[in-house]
Amino acid sequence: MFPSRSIACPPWLVSLLLPLIVLLSATLSQCGRDFYKILGVKKESSASEIKKAYRKLSMKYHPDKNPEKEASKKFAEIAEAYEILSDDEKRSIYDNHGEEGLKQQHQESHMDPFDIFSAFGFGGGRRRKGRGEKEKTPNLDMKLRVTLEQLYFGELFHVTYRRQVLCVNVDECTVDRRDCQGAGLRVVTQQMGPGFIVQNQMQDDSCVGPGKAWKKKCKACPKGQTEEEPVLLTAYVEAGMTSGDTITFEGVADHKVGYEPGDLNFVVTETQHDRFVRRGNDLLTTVEIPLLDALVGFETQFRHLDGKDFPLKKDDVTDHGETMTVKGKGMPVRGGKEGSFGDLLITFHIKFPDKLTKKQKELVREAFK
Incomplete structure (x- = not known):
């Protein structure tokens, strides 16, 4: 269950607060914030100058980089200023009518300040959707176990993946509902006074996605919103790939009403080899040789990971x-x-002998005199 964020107020308190709210909103409309001053730019500054100023300030005040208590508040203020001034339409409204003019537009979407920071290539943010772009269902990660030989030569993998897809008649079972914010969630908006709006999130099982609600007992989709579908994918593991590398198939994750399907990521996972260990692009292995070869040298054939033999020779003494x-x-x-x-x-x-005979000991002593 999603808890309601509504606050029940007694009538006498509402009658007392409402005039104060109206007075406060009127005062704020006349004393709106100076977004140009917040970013430290002039009113005639170009879009690139505003962007440059925002990037500089966001790097300075981002909470991940600035531990001071006021940094988060300052960062949010900077981001809000940039949201307005980086949008030509909002900037024009702000220039002509101030902050109150923006409020009267009843914007339905609010920007997260961390989204812009992410767009500049920094971590810790969330992906920002473009206008008209739907949210995606969660991306899925699946381990693709491969041998060291397969990473050496490269190989094709044919994988059958089972996903949830929308019922073919899903459009017959959904209706548009602007108050539906997501699956099982709707938003109730209440206007408390001029420029003062309160939004509450409420549970609503009929909401199946952003702006979409499900018709009750819809016969067009007897199995529900989704049904299982097998998908055959061919993943190519390139020669030289390493554990942790990903092979991405865009838009093949589970479907959901009101959402674009997310991506499926095959995560390359190397299995343990009985002879070789990989370190970056190098191969490491251990070879056991008898004491005699360690002392006088040796020449032998070494079986490589590729299955071929090559000569291995050493003439001098080999240390353990x-x-x-x-x-x-x-x-x-x-x-x-x-x-x-x-x-x-x-x-x-070096493999040492378990024991030596008396004769062998004498010969060794004689050899090393």
Whole structure:
């Protein structure tokens, strides 16, 4: 249940407060705020100058960057000023009729100050919708588990995804309702006096989306607003991708009345390999060699991640834990030059014999005299 934000007032209190509200609103209309002064620009400033001033001030007072108590209040004031002055229509109304003129337009949408900050490329904001643009249903993230070999070569994945889509006759079951703000939510607006409006959110199960309500017992959609639909998607994992990379399919998430479908993101998730560990574009592995090879050197064939063997040779003494770097034998570099690869780092572990015979001990001592 959504709690109502309405406040019940006794009649005597309303009669007492209403004249004060009217007087206050009249006073404020004459003493409106100077949005140009708030942004520190002149009335004749261009749109680019206003935008530049806003960006500078928003960086200074954004609550994520400024811990002072008054920063949030100042930031909201700056954002409100920019909302007005960055919109040609609102700016014209403000220039001619002041802040009271804007109030009389009964704007139905109110900007979140953090939305503009996000639009400039900073974190911590929410996505701002353009005019006439519908909200989207939530984006969905799905793990796509891939092996290290698949990340090395690249591979196509065919995935069947089941989503909720709107009933084909959904238009026959919905009606326009301006007071519907979203699913299960409507807004009740009350005017308490000139320029003073109170909006309350109330639960309303008939509201199924922004501006949309559902007809009761609608036979055109017997299963309800949505039904399940399988979607076959082909995801291409590029060679060199890493865990955490995403493959996005726009507009294929669940459908909902009054909303655009969100996006489906396949999140690349590397599974553990039994021989190799990836570090950036490099491959790391461990090779065990006998004590004799560690002392006198060795030459052997090494099986790479690509399934091919290449010669591995070392003539001098090998220490336990020593690492050999083989250039160009790592992972492919995604987005790099064609044929560019990271390196292969091989760490050697020496296997010592469990015990030596008396004769062997004598030979070892003799060899190291």
